[in-house]
Amino acid sequence: MSESLHGVFIGIPKEEIDTPALLIDLDIMESNIRKMADFFSTVNADLRPHTKTHKTPIIAHKQIEAGAIGVTCAKLGEAEAMVHAGIRDILIANQIVGKQKIARLINLANHSDIMVAVDDPHNVNQLSAAAQAKGVTLRVLIEVNIGMDRCGTEPGAPTLELAQHILKSEALRFEGLMGYEGHTVANPSLIERKIATEKSMTLLVDTKHLLEENGIPVKIMSGGGTGTHKITGAFPEMTEVQAGSYVFIDATYRNVEGGGDQFDCSLSVLTTVISRPNPTRVIVDAGLKMLAKEFGVPQPIGIDGLEMIGLSEEHGRMTADASVDLTPGDKLELLPTHCCTTVNLHDCYYGIRDGVVESVWEIAARGKSQ
Amino acid sequence: MSESLHGVFIGIPKEEIDTPALLIDLDIMESNIRKMADFFSTVNADLRPHTKTHKTPIIAHKQIEAGAIGVTCAKLGEAEAMVHAGIRDILIANQIVGKQKIARLINLANHSDIMVAVDDPHNVNQLSAAAQAKGVTLRVLIEVNIGMDRCGTEPGAPTLELAQHILKSEALRFEGLMGYEGHTVANPSLIERKIATEKSMTLLVDTKHLLEENGIPVKIMSGGGTGTHKITGAFPEMTEVQAGSYVFIDATYRNVEGGGDQFDCSLSVLTTVISRPNPTRVIVDAGLKMLAKEFGVPQPIGIDGLEMIGLSEEHGRMTADASVDLTPGDKLELLPTHCCTTVNLHDCYYGIRDGVVESVWEIAARGKSQ
Numbered sequence: 095m096s097e098s099l100h101g102v103f104i105g106i107p108k109e110e111i112d113t114p115a116l117l118i119d120l121d122i123m124e125s126n127i128r129k130m131a132d133f134f135s136t137v138n139a140d141l142r143p144h145t146k147t148h149k150t151p152i153i154a155h156k157q158i159e160a161g162a163i164g165v166t167c168a169k170l171g172e173a174e175a176m177v178h179a180g181i182r183d184i185l186i187a188n189q190i191v192g193k194q195k196i197a198r199l200i201n202l203a204n205h206s207d208i209m210v211a212v213d214d215p216h217n218v219n220q221l222s223a224a225a226q227a228k229g230v231t232l233r234v235l236i237e238v239n240i241g242m243d244r245c246g247t248e249p250g251a252p253t254l255e256l257a258q259h260i261l262k263s264e265a266l267r268f269e270g271l272m273g274y275e276g277h278t279v280a281n282p283s284l285i286e287r288k289i290a291t292e293k294s295m296t297l298l299v300d301t302k303h304l305l306e307e308n309g310i311p312v313k314i315m316s317g318g319g320t321g322t323h324k325i326t327g328a329f330p331e332m333t334e335v336q337a338g339s340y341v342f343i344d345a346t347y348r349n350v351e352g353g354g355d356q357f358d359c360s361l362s363v364l365t366t367v368i369s370r371p372n373p374t375r376v377i378v379d380a381g382l383k384m385l386a387k388e389f390g391v392p393q394p395i396g397i398d399g400l401e402m403i404g405l406s407e408e409h410g411r412m413t414a415d416a417s418v419d420l421t422p423g424d425k426l427e428l429l430p431t432h433c434c435t436t437v438n439l440h441d442c443y444y445g446i447r448d449g450v451v452e453s454v455w456e457i458a459a460r461g462k463s464q
Numbered sequence: 465m466s467e468s469l470h471g472v473f474i475g476i477p478k479e480e481i482d483t484p485a486l487l488i489d490l491d492i493m494e495s496n497i498r499k500m501a502d503f504f505s506t507v508n509a510d511l512r513p514h515t516k517t518h519k520t521p522i523i524a525h526k527q528i529e530a531g532a533i534g535v536t537c538a539k540l541g542e543a544e545a546m547v548h549a550g551i552r553d554i555l556i557a558n559q560i561v562g563k564q565k566i567a568r569l570i571n572l573a574n575h576s577d578i579m580v581a582v583d584d585p586h587n588v589n590q591l592s593a594a595a596q597a598k599g600v601t602l603r604v605l606i607e608v609n610i611g612m613d614r615c616g617t618e619p620g621a622p623t624l625e626l627a628q629h630i631l632k633s634e635a636l637r638f639e640g641l642m643g644y645e646g647h648t649v650a651n652p653s654l655i656e657r658k659i660a661t662e663k664s665m666t667l668l669v670d671t672k673h674l675l676e677e678n679g680i681p682v683k684i685m686s687g688g689g690t691g692t693h694k695i696t697g698a699f700p701e702m703t704e705v706q707a708g709s710y711v712f713i714d715a716t717y718r719n720v721e722g723g724g725d726q727f728d729c730s731l732s733v734l735t736t737v738i739s740r741p742n743p744t745r746v747i748v749d750a751g752l753k754m755l756a757k758e759f760g761v762p763q764p765i766g767i768d769g770l771e772m773i774g775l776s777e778e779h780g781r782m783t784a785d786a787s788v789d790l791t792p793g794d795k796l797e798l799l800p801t802h803c804c805t806t807v808n809l810h811d812c813y814y815g816i817r818d819g820v821v822e823s824v825w826e827i828a829a830r831g832k833s834q
Binding site: 112113114115146168169188189191192194195213214216217239243244245246247248276366367368369370371375377379380381382383384386387388406407408409411421422423434435438439440441461463464 | 482483484485516538539558559561562564565583584586587609613614615616617618646736737738739740741745747749750751752753754756757758776777778779781791792793804805808809810811831833834
């Protein structure tokens with residue numbers, strides 16, 4: 095939908111929105127933002143929420159208004175969308191690689207206070223050369239592999255070595271370390287998650303101490319997610335936590351004890367029943383092109399006796415008790431199982447309060463994976 | 465990317481495209497279009513290719529130039545994108561339900577020759593009333609459930625009953641039957657697929673005969689996909705086949721014996737290595753937000769000793785033999801496992817010929833699931 099058409103929807107009842115459509119319950123989202131801000135007012139670490147979840151500047155601004163120190167972005171294109179909307183303090187929690195992206199990053203640094211993750215000395219050299227040529231100083235964090243086995247230097251000596259290399263790079267400023275405990279962040283068991291997270295964070299903290307023993311100040315220590323915000327956020331050495339999903343909470347995160355379950359679900363996909371071929375089968379108009387499935391099929395909200403059993407490209411297939419009163423044209427909401435990838439399938443949110451559309455927001459960084 | 469910027473990329477070498485990016489090998493795609501057209505010149509059925517795969521008018525026009533009689537669309541928004549690009553003969557192979565969508569459909573009928581699937585008498589009444597009010601005649605097919613257990617009337621008497629109901633609806637024209645053997649279309653085993661498809665098509669053909677015995681002409685018989693085009697297309701009673709994936713062929717379809725394996729893979733996602741943390745691990749910059757995973761992880765093209773083991777939101781994780789010569793900044797192509805849902809994650813295609821960008825095409829119906 096063209097942004098110029100958003101206004102048409104303001105004030106209409108939720109039930110009149112055409113489907114499939116992505117809805118935010120604004121009261122719940124605002125409450126989630128407040129709850130997370132409240133937690134971070136009690137610990138040493140600050141909140142730098144991840145925009146990969148919502149990809150939308152106005153939500154990022156609300157998080158900052160509530161106390162967040164800036165935002166975390168997954169990709170350069172996401173960071174550009176945030177900078178264009180006036181957000182200055184940004185961590186790109188990823189490696190920016192290649193001539194074109196490095197040029198974009200260095201140019202964006204003239205319009206923002208941007209930090210980027212590194213894990214490779216050649217990438218460091220390229221970033222430094224580009225920053226120097228442009229006359230800017232770029233802030234970098236080293237991404238350390240603390241158990242997820244994705245990107246990142248190994249803890250200890252390899253990280254020290256890269257830090258020493260960065261310190262020799264004139265146009266870069268070494269700010270600290272970043273480690274993401276992504277392998278455990280959505281583990282529903284609090285005790286398992288706590289043990290794994292503490293093990294990961296200890297690797298990161300020990301590496302910080304090693305750098306300091308070698309005379310390298312480590313100002314920033316960044317990590318964590320919604321599932322681990324209370325564990326990682328409670329480490330006195332951690333300065334920033336990158337939680338994102340807490341604004342929405344999906345069917346996966348709401349079962350994460352002592353993590354996602356501290357918040358409520360604010361995101362849903364409104365669908366229409368397009369077929370009720372027999373009493374036990376209900377087909378809705380949203381499938382894989384509107385709903386992510388990698389963490390399981392979404393769940394119908396507020397209707398007993400109805401279960402989603404499959405998604406094809408444009409259909410959701412449900413089994414129903416014969417007593418379920420749904421016929422073609424009826425609308426129902428589905429709770430996504432992965433909010434971040436579901437949001438990336440939509441062009442806009444309909445913000446709902448008191449059953450009525452209060453706002454339509456373009457998802458400005460949707461698809462901005464470059 | 466704004467369409468006004470597409471021209472910037474024309475003529476640059478493939479390796480210089482920033483990533484992640486969706487590439488089409490134009491020679492291969494054109495050859496696939498020709499091969500399918502050649503097959504349909506030998507059988508009674510015509511080809512009405514499904515645009516859900518490519519969602520892009522220029523590719524639909526190429527299919528029509530090669531002999532297709534029109535297009536099949538999954539959603540009304542997809543059909544609107546095609547009509548806006550001058551395509552007139554369209555089947556929406558889905559139920560159009562609800563006041564707003566029916567209004568859009570009826571208005572679109574003034575600018576195209578559109579058909580729509582129905583499976584419910586109340587929906588038929590609503591379509592008829594809306595068409596009558598606007599003074600248009602709407603063409604309808606009954607969707608029959610031939611074994612997929614999704615939408616559709618049951619074969620035989622229930623379908624006859626709905627056809628009789630449609631005949632009483634002044635503003636509707638009953639054109640025929642549609643049945644999709646989606647439960648078997650991607651079965652790699654030719655013999656299993658043939659048995660299941662023939663069983664399905666027999667249900668559809670028997671229902672056609674039942675209608676005819678009751679004095680109802682059945683002009684159109686529509687079904688099939690890339691995996692079953694030779695089986696369904698060879699039924700003398702079938703008049704139209706809805707194959708879509710053949711233009712691209714993904715890692716799933718290329719293993720469908722006597723179906724997808726008749727074509728070659730023309731679609732890939734270009735990625736950049738962003739981290740090589742150790743000799744056995746390679747991380748690229750494309751994850752779930754650029755690549756569908758419901759049929760498995762995509763496969764690296766043309767590099768031995770490299771295997772994709774997982775996708776997170778913005779990362780692809782691969783294991784590598786130590787001998788694999790890839791460092792951050794190197795680019796490689798991935799073969800999607802599901803072309804249709806992968807395309808829906810991208811804003812444009814880069815059309816490649818002789819290693820150079822020849823065209824950049826907006827994916828006009830991306831995200832148009834309404």
